[in-house]
Amino acid sequence: MLMRYFLLALLFLAPPAVALVLPPEGIDLNAIHAQFEWLSVADVDEYQLQVVVDDGSPDPFALATPVVDATVGAAQPRSVVTSGLGWGAAYAWRVRGIDTGSPLSWGAIHRFTTAALPAGLPAFIVTTGIGTPEPGLTLFNLNFDVDSVSNHFAIVIDAAGNLVWFLKREHRFGDVRLLPSGRILAVGGGRAWEFVLSGPVSWVSPDDPDLHVHHEAFPMPNGNVMVAVFTYQEVMRNSELQLWKGDRFVEIDRATGAEVWAWNTFDHLSTLDFDDTQMAQPNSPGEGDPDSYPWTHSNAVIYNAADDSVYASLRHLSRVIRIDYATGDIVYQMGMGPPSMPSGDVDFGDNLFSYQHAPELLPNGNMVLYDNGDRRDQVDQTTETGVTKAIELSFTGTPPSSATIAWQYTLPGYTPALGDADRQPGGNTLVAAGWEGKVIEVDASGTMVWQLEVPGVRIYRAERIPELILDVPGDTDSDSVADFVDNCPDQPNLPQTDTDEDARGDVCDDDDDGDGLLDAVETNTGIYVSPTDTGTDPLLADTDGDGFDDAEELQAGTDPNDASSFPPPALPALPALSNRGIAVLLALLALTGASRLRRDSFSRA
Numbered sequence: 001m002l003m004r005y006f007l008l009a010l011l012f013l014a015p016p017a018v019a020l021v022l023p024p025e026g027i028d029l030n031a032i033h034a035q036f037e038w039l040s041v042a043d044v045d046e047y048q049l050q051v052v053v054d055d056g057s058p059d060p061f062a063l064a065t066p067v068v069d070a071t072v073g074a075a076q077p078r079s080v081v082t083s084g085l086g087w088g089a090a091y092a093w094r095v096r097g098i099d100t101g102s103p104l105s106w107g108a109i110h111r112f113t114t115a116a117l118p119a120g121l122p123a124f125i126v127t128t129g130i131g132t133p134e135p136g137l138t139l140f141n142l143n144f145d146v147d148s149v150s151n152h153f154a155i156v157i158d159a160a161g162n163l164v165w166f167l168k169r170e171h172r173f174g175d176v177r178l179l180p181s182g183r184i185l186a187v188g189g190g191r192a193w194e195f196v197l198s199g200p201v202s203w204v205s206p207d208d209p210d211l212h213v214h215h216e217a218f219p220m221p222n223g224n225v226m227v228a229v230f231t232y233q234e235v236m237r238n239s240e241l242q243l244w245k246g247d248r249f250v251e252i253d254r255a256t257g258a259e260v261w262a263w264n265t266f267d268h269l270s271t272l273d274f275d276d277t278q279m280a281q282p283n284s285p286g287e288g289d290p291d292s293y294p295w296t297h298s299n300a301v302i303y304n305a306a307d308d309s310v311y312a313s314l315r316h317l318s319r320v321i322r323i324d325y326a327t328g329d330i331v332y333q334m335g336m337g338p339p340s341m342p343s344g345d346v347d348f349g350d351n352l353f354s355y356q357h358a359p360e361l362l363p364n365g366n367m368v369l370y371d372n373g374d375r376r377d378q379v380d381q382t383t384e385t386g387v388t389k390a391i392e393l394s395f396t397g398t399p400p401s402s403a404t405i406a407w408q409y410t411l412p413g414y415t416p417a418l419g420d421a422d423r424q425p426g427g428n429t430l431v432a433a434g435w436e437g438k439v440i441e442v443d444a445s446g447t448m449v450w451q452l453e454v455p456g457v458r459i460y461r462a463e464r465i466p467e468l469i470l471d472v473p474g475d476t477d478s479d480s481v482a483d484f485v486d487n488c489p490d491q492p493n494l495p496q497t498d499t500d501e502d503a504r505g506d507v508c509d510d511d512d513d514g515d516g517l518l519d520a521v522e523t524n525t526g527i528y529v530s531p532t533d534t535g536t537d538p539l540l541a542d543t544d545g546d547g548f549d550d551a552e553e554l555q556a557g558t559d560p561n562d563a564s565s566f567p568p569p570a571l572p573a574l575p576a577l578s579n580r581g582i583a584v585l586l587a588l589l590a591l592t593g594a595s596r597l598r599r600d601s602f603s604r605a
Helices: 002-013 550-556 579-604
Strands: 034-037 046-053 068-073 078-081 090-099 110-114 125-128 137-146 149-157 163-169 176-178 184-188 191-195 201-204 213-219 225-237 240-252 259-264 298-304 309-314 319-324 330-335 357-361 367-371 389-396 402-410 420-423 429-433 438-442 448-453 462-465
Touching: 046 078, 068 078, 137 176, 149 184, 163 184, 176 462, 184 213, 191 213, 225 298, 240 298, 240 309, 298 357, 309 357, 357 420, 367 429, 389 420, 420 462, 429 462
Parallel strands: 213 298
Antiparallel strands: 034 078, 046 068, 046 090, 090 110, 125 448, 137 149, 137 462, 149 163, 176 184, 184 191, 191 201, 213 225, 225 240, 240 259, 298 309, 309 319, 319 330, 357 367, 367 389, 367 420, 389 402, 420 429, 429 438, 438 448
């Protein structure tokens, strides 16, 4: 019985859950697909949602015809609207419950606007062919100039070429992808960024010159992010010491920003292999990087859980490598061999592809990639001779010892740079011919079923997404962890890190290590200054490892950073209680006493 009262007290003391109303009041949406969420109404069977163009009057619904009038089941007070909204408009919306077919009173009127279309936005020209395109929307990067000013966007369009969502940033977008959490992961300005759809940054990789992110940011299954970063090393070549630029592949702990796995091309690959044309002279890539010889030029790094491997595309070596994640050993090197690459380290795959982009592993173990073809037959190609393909490779052996082309699509034109090829669930392949500003969807026979052309721009990659807004029921903070198992349901924390295992994640826990000291005072300097600057580790309950928690040492007047300074055994002090907590505790004691009195009375009877 006492435990029951104790649990009730915990519920009483717990902070109330945050109730969301979406779109946020007065927001200027950068999308015309929108998620609506409202306060739940008890004992209703369904909800009715209405949206009208806002005329600015106290009751914009009085004379307006709704542009959205939807009925929603009562299981979740939310709805994703994908039609009815337009750009550059003001809207009002309201919701009411329906109980056994009888509508209740309308709730409060809420308002939002949609942004005006970006100035100078190029045309999205869509052509349909034979067959059925894969359903969904198309996400890609878009960089264009207006009055000599560069504009950098991530863009989503629908099948007809209508703009659905955009996000503008100060840096050029590289890789852009939609995460299972409903957020956007992108590369730009030497860092990896995660955004909520409305634009705010929810995570960014460390601002560290040794972590200059380029080309790829890949979401790991554990919530971390794998990135490609530049690295430099001096190499003796042609009787001179040259600064070469290679690549490191780094897994970044999303919660702490620390490197938890790394692999360096200089440590594992032979510098006998390089591209003569690219390495003829050093270049300066800008953004603070030194003049250097561009050696490996990785344009993709992905992790495949099925074989616990990291795959990297090394464009300037015309090579794809597979790395065992657990050991860091190379499983195979596939691509161009001698005489262009004289080391003899390549295991197989000569002339299957060259200067490739974006390898993708399929469920059947095959690989799809974009073969630019710049060095086909180990010869420098030209606009007149070059051929670009999207190819699917099948492998023989475990681990693979050879590969053959199982499927290919030859593009209408040669594209010496950029590009992507993604196999769709229905069997079509989405091919981003980025050099030409085109995205082409083809079926298994290579027949075009859908094409997007954006004149005057170049597209790095394109991704077909089923929908823009991934409505995850019961996920208040949209971190892809359902509320009923989320240890911080109101704050995004995909890794679910819980250092002290108190069922409250570090993101929302004021005392991560459970040592009785707030994280804010544990400054992790190793030097005690005062009770508000203890110098102790906020992620280690016993910083000096002497068997006494940091708070115990402070109470005893000893230094929690010095293992030679420790207190005699003592009972821990009782935690301070608020007035509200004292009231609840007294109520519990009173209930406990009453329960004992009743038991005594029964025993005496």
